[in-house]
Amino acid sequence: MLPISQKVSIPDNEIELNAVRAQGAGGQNVNKVSSAIHLRFDVQASSLPDFYKQRLLKLSDQRITSEGVVVIKAQSHRRQELNRADALERLQELVRSVAVTPKKRIATRPTKSSRKRRLDNKTQRGQTKAGRKKVNKIDH
Template sequence: MADNLTTATPWLQISSRLAIPLTEIEMTAMRAQGAGGQNVNKVSSAIHLRFAVASSSLPEGCKQRLLASGDQRLTRDGVLVIKAQQYRTQEQNRQDALARLQAILLQASQVPVTRIATRPTLASKRRRLVDKQRRADIKTGRKAPRHDG
């Protein structure tokens, strides 16, 4: 899995049928935040990855699912932003950012299976019985009153 994420290849393989060119992905190095001592303060090892979803070569359905997902990493302009700073080296963070982008795009590329109703739900059974009882009450109210006597 790691060999398809190297920057030497011009494509990021998402699935067996989907790949995007690395030219669509913008990566910049920056200083990481948080604990880490002197290394964090002087080395730009964090990677800031930006992927413009709307202008990408992804299939239209995949773009729509990704933009509608409500992911907090998506900006209003439809740019997916991933910040990778978990590792000490820039290359490991680059691999991590690409792997995370790959996972997000793989999830968006899968068409959700629509549920086929196979049996009535409990709520629909209750609604049917309530409607049936209401109809029975209406019909009972139409009958002439019984005179016992």
């Protein structure tokens, strides 16, 4: 069981873990040993509450396929056990991130003094830039 919150958890049989060969440097070891973990989790076929499913499928995350399958590849460690733990932790973080409802923004207007400050700063900046211009002798 992968705990998400106190009431929600993902059963182990819904998470598919496959050991694959890792990419990148590592010489003979990386060519022989399947230490990377390929995690697949089908959101729609899972026992997660509908609230979690809908929010996960709405995410514009590259780890979620168009069919609604979360695919995570963990290969940062040399040991398979560490990569497995890393992949499960990343899945847990992803599901927990959709559980938090973002605070609704309340539209506010700038205060009168902040508008005045902004205009004063613009005027002062304009005067600074005007002071950098070439001075014509005819004008003076």
